[in-house]
Structures are given as structure tokens and as C-alpha cells.
Amino acid sequence: MTEIPIKILKERLVEISHLTSILNLLEWDQEVNMPRKAGDARAEAFAHLAGIIHSKILALNEGGHLVQLKKLFDSGKISGGNGVIVNETWRTYDREKKLPASFVQELATTISKAQGVWAEARTKNDFAIFLPHLEKIVKLKKQEAELVGYTASPYDALLDAYEPGIDTATFSAILLDLKEFLVPFLKRIKESTVKIKPERVKGRFKLHQQIIFNELVLNQIGFDLEAGRLDASVHPFSSGFHPYDVRLTTRYKENDVLYSLGSTIHEAGHGLYEQGLPVEHFGTPLAETVSLGIHESQSRLWENQIGKSRPFWKFFYPKLQQAFSKPFQNILPAEFYQIINRVQPSLIRTEADEVTYNLHIILRFEIEKDLIEGKIKAKDLPALWRAKMKEYLDIEVPSDTLGVLQDVHWSAGLFGYFPTYSFGNLYAAQFYAKMEKDIPNLDRKIAIGDFTVVIEWLRRHIHLTGKTDTASDLVKKVTGEALDPKYFNQYLEEKYSEIYNL
Numbered sequence: 001m002t003e004i005p006i007k008i009l010k011e012r013l014v015e016i017s018h019l020t021s022i023l024n025l026l027e028w029d030q031e032v033n034m035p036r037k038a039g040d041a042r043a044e045a046f047a048h049l050a051g052i053i054h055s056k057i058l059a060l061n062e063g064g065h066l067v068q069l070k071k072l073f074d075s076g077k078i079s080g081g082n083g084v085i086v087n088e089t090w091r092t093y094d095r096e097k098k099l100p101a102s103f104v105q106e107l108a109t110t111i112s113k114a115q116g117v118w119a120e121a122r123t124k125n126d127f128a129i130f131l132p133h134l135e136k137i138v139k140l141k142k143q144e145a146e147l148v149g150y151t152a153s154p155y156d157a158l159l160d161a162y163e164p165g166i167d168t169a170t171f172s173a174i175l176l177d178l179k180e181f182l183v184p185f186l187k188r189i190k191e192s193t194v195k196i197k198p199e200r201v202k203g204r205f206k207l208h209q210q211i212i213f214n215e216l217v218l219n220q221i222g223f224d225l226e227a228g229r230l231d232a233s234v235h236p237f238s239s240g241f242h243p244y245d246v247r248l249t250t251r252y253k254e255n256d257v258l259y260s261l262g263s264t265i266h267e268a269g270h271g272l273y274e275q276g277l278p279v280e281h282f283g284t285p286l287a288e289t290v291s292l293g294i295h296e297s298q299s300r301l302w303e304n305q306i307g308k309s310r311p312f313w314k315f316f317y318p319k320l321q322q323a324f325s326k327p328f329q330n331i332l333p334a335e336f337y338q339i340i341n342r343v344q345p346s347l348i349r350t351e352a353d354e355v356t357y358n359l360h361i362i363l364r365f366e367i368e369k370d371l372i373e374g375k376i377k378a379k380d381l382p383a384l385w386r387a388k389m390k391e392y393l394d395i396e397v398p399s400d401t402l403g404v405l406q407d408v409h410w411s412a413g414l415f416g417y418f419p420t421y422s423f424g425n426l427y428a429a430q431f432y433a434k435m436e437k438d439i440p441n442l443d444r445k446i447a448i449g450d451f452t453v454v455i456e457w458l459r460r461h462i463h464l465t466g467k468t469d470t471a472s473d474l475v476k477k478v479t480g481e482a483l484d485p486k487y488f489n490q491y492l493e494e495k496y497s498e499i500y501n502l
Contacts, residue, residue: 013284358421
């Protein structure tokens with residue numbers, strides 16, 4: 001009875017996934033290759049394709065197929081993989097049907113144009129250039145929240161698109177707990193007598209040599225460069241079009257090879273997740289990532305728990321010294337480990353250390369929540385940004401380029417995205433604690449460059465399951481308990497107490 005509708009649904013989902021991959025490819029090209037004058041033409045292409053995808057999603061219910069399948073799922077007559085496909089597809093359809101095609105196209109056009117203007121404003125340190133576009137995006141995201149619907153805060157409707165099942169109040173409570181731990185812990189670190197000299201790792205690093213080393217690291221940790229690639233962009237990001245086509249970007253500094261490397265490892269975590277999705281289910285929720293928080297857990301786990309660990313650099317540091325003899329031949333591994341884990345409040349989120357990173361997220365969350373709730377206006381952002389940076393991190397912001405214009409998210413319309421970074425940190429710490437229990441001699445394996453055990457564990461527990469579980473259910477299934485910030489706090493406490501002799 002359900003075989004024909006399920007077959008039809010899967011075929012339509014695959015078609016939508018192909019179209020979405022094309023749209024994502026256009027977005028990747030816009031950030032990596034597109035000439036500056038192509039912005040308006042690309043915006044029109046975005047709007048046209050976004051409209052087609054929107055109509056295809058609505059057409060999933062042609063002939064009443066999706067309604068029929070949802071009823072069968074609700075009655076327990078469809079379960080397992082097919083049940084996941086039906087339920088998750090219904091979630092997408094139910095949200096999308098509330099958005100008029102004209103709204104979807106207008107949002108796509110606005111975002112596409114805004115991203116080019118944001119890049120120009122960032123280069124020129126001129127927030128006023130970007131302001132009209134930001135105001136329009138905020139207006140449209142408020143409209144989206146009203147169309148989708150919410151119970152308490154309009155921000156709930158936007159957050160749910162990235163982290164289903166979590167509302168604004170829940171996240172606010174989590175952030176309060178984090179702040180209560182981080183602020184005094186950061187104060188203890190600032191009072192430490194341990195002095196770390198980050199300038200010791202600065203030098204002159206040729207771009208082509210940096211690219212070679214970044215690709216060496218990617219290859220070693222398991223990112224398949226025959227199913228992906230690494231490029232440069234203003235803001236590092238990753239795009240997965242298919243498990244066999246995953247794009248990463250990073251950005252480089254001539255005087256700091258570690259600047260690009262941290263971003264590369266972070267994006268590789270995203271890329272490994274995309275490459276690990278079950279290709280046989282491409283196009284369906286069984287080959288889609290669980291949530292943005294779970295996605296960020298993969299990038300943060302690789303960037304921090306692994307990429308800033310002693311075992312990781314026991315393997316890679318000799319290779320770094322060989323590739324860049326100056327200055328690394330004169331820096332002992334113990335000092336290098338301290339430098340890469342130095343805690344220092346900074347202007348740039350993507351360069352923030354593990355201790356201060358979540359304070360950057362708190363700042364952004366509070367601002368964008370208040371924007372969507374109508375408590376502040378877009379024109380107030382530069383001043384608010386400066387005030388919050390001073391309050392939370394005791395930093396004076398010298399320019400909007402290094403402040404409110406530093407992130408691509410708002411120009412891309414990604415309101416509700418920032419909280420997923422903090423969820424990612426919490427998920428990562430809890431997953432890694434379980435991984436250490438499950439894999440004997442994990443540190444020793446990483447120290448000899450054996451990352452297959454890490455990949456296999458992540459594939460088995462997270463990547464290959466697609467959207468079979470919600471984020472909260474996945475954490476319980478993998479670790480045996482609900483999400484608990486204590487794992488993140490304990491991780492920081494143990495690591496940085498040792499580094500700073502607390």
C-alpha cells in the first residue's frame with residue numbers, strides 16, 4: 001500500500017537534492033571565484049533557482065502522497081528508515097508551505113546581493129554601505145518568523161531551522177550556565193604567572209607552501225581530496241553537494257601559517273561529516289546531517305579536542321618543522337603546545353581560543369535575538385558590538401571590519417545559526433569523552449598518525465545515521481546520557497589548569 005508513494009517521494013527528494021546542490025555550488029562559487037560585477041546577475045539566478053526548489057518541495061504532496069504517508073507514519077504503519085524519511089520530509093514541507101514563493105525569491109535575491117556588499121563594506125571598514133541590506137534582511141527574517149509561527153519568541157522560529165527542538169529560553173539558560181563558569185575561569189587564567197609568547201611562531205610563509213601543508217594535514221586525518229577540495233575565501237566555510245563532492249575554504253596570512261591551519265582543520269571536521277553520509281541514501285533525510293549543532297560538534301572536535309592536543313602535534317610537529325624550519329626548528333614542542341592553546345581575549349571569533357570562544361557567541365546571540373524581537377535596530381549594531389566586547393572580553397574594538405562586519409552570517413541571512421556553535425562545543429566535549437572510553441590508547445594512536453580509529457568511531461555513531469535521531473536523542477544514544485555542559489567545563493578545567501598552573 002505504501003510502496004508506490006514512498007518510491008515517488010524518494011524520487012522527488014533526490015531531484016530536490018540535485019537542485020539544492022546546484023544552488024550550493026553557485027553560493028560556493030560566489031565566495032571563491034565569482035567576479036565582483038557578477039553580483040546582480042548571480043542574485044537573479046539564486047532567486048530563480050530558490051523559487052524552483054520551493055515549488056518542488058510544495059509539490060511533494062501532489063496527489064496527497066505526503067499527507068497519506070504522514071498519516072501512516074503517525075499510526076505506526078511506517079517505521080524504520082522509511083519512517084525517518086517521511087517524518088523529516090514532513091517537517092521540511094510543513095515549514096516551507098508557510099512561505100510564499102514571492103517571499104522565498106525576495107529573500108534569496110536580497111541575501112545574494114547583500115553578501116557582495118558585506119564583503120565590500122568589510123574591506124572598506126564602512127558599515128553604512130552594508131546597513132540598508134542588513135535592515136532589509138532583518139525585516140525579511142522577522143517576516144519569516146511570523147509566517148512560520150512561534151510560541152514565545154520570533155527567534156524560536158529561526159533557531160528551530162538549525163537546531164530543531166531547542167527554543168530561545170533553553171539556549172539562554174545554557175549560555176547563562178556557560179557564562180557563570182567561563183567568566184571566573186578566564187579571570188583565574190589572566191591572573192596566572194605563566195607567560196606565553198605567541199610572536200615566536202610568526203615568520204614568512206609562502207602561500208603555495210602553506211597550501212601544500214594544509215592539504216597534507218587534510219589527507220592524513222582522512223579527508224578525501226579526490227572527493228573534495230580546498231580553496232581560499234574571505235570567510236572560511238564548507239559546502240557539501242554530495243558525499244563525493246565536498247568543498248572547504250580557508251584564509252591565509254603570510255606571517256602566520258597557523259592562521260589558515262586552524263580554519264582548515266575546523267572546516268575539515270564539517271567536510272568529514274559530509275563525506276561520511278551514506279551515499280546510497282543521497283537525497284533523503286537518511287543522508288542528511290542531524291542539526292547544525294551536531295555539524296559544529298564535528299568541526300570543533302577536530303579543531304580543538306584533536307587539533308590542539310599533544311598527540312596530534314607529536315605526529316605533525318616534526319612535519320611542520322620540516323616544511324617551515326624558521327621559526328619552528330627553534331621552538332620546542334612543549335612551548336609550541338602552549339602557544340597554540342594560549343588564552344587571550346581577541347577581536348575575531350574564528351581566531352578565539354577555546355575559553356573565550358563562547359563569549360563571542362553570547363554576544364552575537366544577544367544582538368541577533370534582540371534584532372528579531374525588535375528591541376534594537378540594525379543601525380545600533382556597531383555601538384552595541386563595541387560595548388559588549390568591552391563588557392565580556394575587556395577589548396576595545398578599533399574598527400567595524402574587526403567588529404560587527406567580521407562574520408558572513410548576517411549577510412547570508414543565517415539568523416539563528418550562531419547558537420549552534422556553542423551547542424557544537426558542548427556536543428564535541430561529550431562525544432570525545434565517550435570516544436576516549438571506547439577506543440583503547442586513543443592518544444597513542446593519534447600520536448602515530450592513525451586517525452582511522454577516530455573516523456571509524458564518528459562514522460559508526462554519528463555520520464552514517466543521517467537524521468535517524470534528533471540531536472538530543474543522538475547524544476543520549478551515543479553517550480548514554482542527555483547533553484551535559486559538565487563535559488565541556490571539565491575539559492577546559494583540566495587542560496588549561498595544567499597549561500597555566502592554576
